[in-house]
Amino acid sequence: MAEHARERAKLLLDAMANLGRGLDLEAVLNQISAIAAQLVGARYVALGILGDDGRIDRLLTVGLSAAQVRAIGSYPTGRGILGELIRRQVPLRLHDLSAHPASVGFPARHPPMRSFLGVPLRVHGTAFGNLYLTQKKGGGDFTDEDERLLEALAAGASVAIENAHLYEESRLREQSARANDEISRRVLAGHSQGQLHALIADRALQVADADLAVIALPEPESKRLVVRSASGAEANRLVGVMLPPGSTLSGNAFEPDVLHSSPDATVDERAQLSFDLGREIGSLLAFPLGEPSSTRGVLAVGRYGGAVPFAPLVVEALQGFAAQAAVALELAEHRADVERFAVQRDRGRIARDLHDLAIQRLYATGLSLLAAGRDLDEGHAQRIGRAVDEIDETIALIRTTVHRLEPEDASSRRVGLRSRVYSEIDAATTRLGYPPRLRFDGPVDAAVPQDVAEHIIAVLREGLSNVARHAHAHAVSVHLVVSDGVVLTVADDGVGIPTGVPLSGLRNLARRAADLGGAFSVQSAGASGTRLEWRAPLAQS
Ligand SMILES: Nc1ncnc2c1ncn2[C@@H]1O[C@H](COP(=O)(O)OP(=O)(O)O)[C@@H](O)[C@H]1O
Ligand SMILES: [Mg+2]
Structure with a gap:
């Protein structure tokens, strides 16, 4: 014993x-x-x-x-x-x-x-x-x-x-801090959201010692969560899978900022439909990415059924990791916005240059070629004719490019004011026989509401049609300025408005301005042409 x-x-x-x-x-x-x-x-x-x-x-x-x-x-x-x-x-x-x-x-x-x-x-x-x-x-x-x-x-x-x-605890803290560092570095290096999602899923998998980690984001229209990135054995099968909304863990995690976990998803009906995998997921955790007011998605990690459930320490570490990752994603998005804006501004500038400079010059070249061709013999005149045709084709090509470069109002998918102005100018060019000079100032697409834009187009159309029909001008310039109000100016170098003529279209333009609390003026001084100025205030938001 x-x-x-x-x-x-x-x-x-x-x-x-x-x-x-x-x-x-x-x-x-x-x-x-x-x-x-x-x-x-x-x-x-x-x-x-x-x-x-x-x-x-x-x-x-x-x-x-x-x-x-x-x-x-x-x-x-x-x-x-x-x-x-x-x-x-x-x-x-x-x-x-x-x-x-x-x-x-x-x-x-x-x-x-x-x-x-x-x-x-x-x-x-x-x-x-x-x-x-x-x-x-x-x-x-x-x-x-x-x-x-x-x-x-x-x-x-x-x-x-x-x-x-x-x-x-210290291992987890160190590991998630290292993962967050890595994510921040990639944000600064300009990695895309998609690349960041993949990295976040990878690191969550490691930190949690999980079998599976996914990032699911809401679809813009249906708001249903779709797996965008996955890491782990079944990763490839999961990307693109739509998660059921509502009462599921992932569905809930998307709303409030509390942790949603299930020690055993195989017997938890909230998690039942969450993933359709070859093997069942046992312990499952779902974290919102971001604050409740601005949740951008859900990070979920799971272990296969039969594995040890996630310990509270892991849950805590992962919660911190998810919160930091969300901040990184937010930063990345702002960064992308700024870049997109810069690109758009650049494209806008190129488009304006092409329109204002390249097209005008080509036009002028074409005209002087035609003039030169008049005194030449048949053979040379034909060659010049072909060159002029080519110039016309080039102009058409540039116009298409200009349209493509112009930033559209992406949020509403309607055609932006800037684009519509270009269309009016194009249409008028044919009738005038020369292209109007065009200048924009200010946030033409962003700041002008739809109803004011309709007026502007109507005013521009009337102004240009008057020039074509009455002015006998050689040039016309259109200037649209958007700041706290809009000012559209159409100025030609034609014969001017005779005194005492009856007004109809011009009267309408004055009414359109008055309706919006704006102003309309016509300056016409004989040989120096006619200048319309149409103003409307913009509601301050
Ligand atoms: N840019 C212009 N250059 C010369 N004359 C103009 C111009 N715009 C208008 N006019 C003259 O003013 C008149 C009134 O113009 P408007 O009110 O637009 O009516 P409509 O164009 O129908 O004649 C025209 O008939 C024309 O004689
Ligand atoms: Mg008229």
């Missing part, structure tokens, strides 16, 4: 020494259960870890297969005998588990268990979980000595758990 006791004491000491070296919390916990089983000779060992609500939220077992655990169904959450252990925080030793007054009975398909020994596990003075053993090997009850040994193991275990906890 004394020999046996010495052996067990040695086993306990060896175990403690080993435990002290363990840094991986999962491994430490599994080791504790295994040592307990060996130390006191029990058929089944379970280590229950308490959640924040004081109920068991994870259970590690020895002696039960994964299939058996699953067959038992929902594991004890702290009612009955286990609840007793959690409340009282003292060891509990029973001859027959089911005979205890606190027993609430076993769920169906639970293997038979009679003898019972349970001890609380305390870390830092607070309840961490319970270690409990059933079915003493060789029959009989657990002994006094068993109880003392198990208590000693529990004391040693709490130190090991604490160590592993601290180590895990």
Whole structure:
């Protein structure tokens, strides 16, 4: 007997020494259960870890297969005998588990268990979980000595758990900080949103030690979440998959900024439809990317069924990671906006230059060629004619390019005012026989509302048609200025408006201005031509 006791004491000491070296919390916990089983000779060992609500939220077992655990169904959450252990925080030793007054009975398909020994596990003075053993090997009850040994193991275990906890915490913190650094660097290097999503999914997979990580973003129209990036074994199959909205974890995560997690998605109906994979996802976490008011998507990570659920430390680390990643994405988007704006401004400038300079010059070249061709012989005149035709084709080509370069009002997909002005100018060019000079100033497409734009087009059309019909001009210039109001000027170098002529179209232009609280004026001084100026205020937003 004394020999046996010495052996067990040695086993306990060896175990403690080993435990002290363990840094991986999962491994430490599994080791504790295994040592307990060996130390006191029990058929089944379970280590229950308490959640924040004081109920068991994870259970590690020895002696039960994964299939058996699953067959038992929902594991004890702290009612009955286990609840007793959690409340009282003292060891509990029973001859027959089911005979205890606190027993609430076993769920169906639970293997038979009679003898019972349970001890609380305390870390830092607070309840961490319970270690409990059933079915003493060789029959009989657990002994006094068993109880003392198990208590000693529990004391040693709490130190090991604490160590592993601290180590895990610093490892996670370091890993997610490194991942966030990397993401920030890529943002600064100008990586696209798509590239950033892929990186975030990759790093989330690593930090969480998950089997799968996805980033799902809402579709602009339907608002349904679609997987945009995925990392992990099934990644390729998931990209493009639409996640069901509403009551699912990912659907919910998109709205408020609380964490949505499921310890076992295989039996959690909120997560049931979340992913359709070859293998079932067990533990699942879904985080919103961004603040509730500006959530841009969902980051979800999962482990396959049967794997250890995500520990609270991992959840915390990942939550921080997701929050930082969202900030990075926001930055990247602003950056992209600024770049897009710069590109558009550039394109606008090129378009204006092409229109104002290149087309005018080509026109002039064409005209002087025609003039020169008049005095030449047939053969040369023909060649000049072909050259002029080519110039005309070039002008047409430039016009198309100009249209394509012009930024349209992307938000409403309607044709922008700038484009419509170009169309009017093009149409008038044919009737005039020369192209009007055109200048824009200010945010023509962005700042002019639709109704004012309609007026401007009408005024421009009337002004140019008057020039074509009445002015006998050689040139006309159109200038549209947008600032706190719009000013459209159409000025020609024609014969001017004769005094005393009846007005009709011009009267309409005055009415259009008055309707908007603007002003209309006509200057006409004989040989120096006619100048229309039409003004309307813009509502300040
Ligand atoms: N740019 C212009 N150059 C010379 N005369 C003009 C010009 N615009 C208008 N007019 C003269 O003013 C008249 C009134 O113009 P408007 O009110 O537009 O009526 P409509 O164009 O129908 O004649 C015209 O008939 C024309 O004689
Ligand atoms: Mg008219």
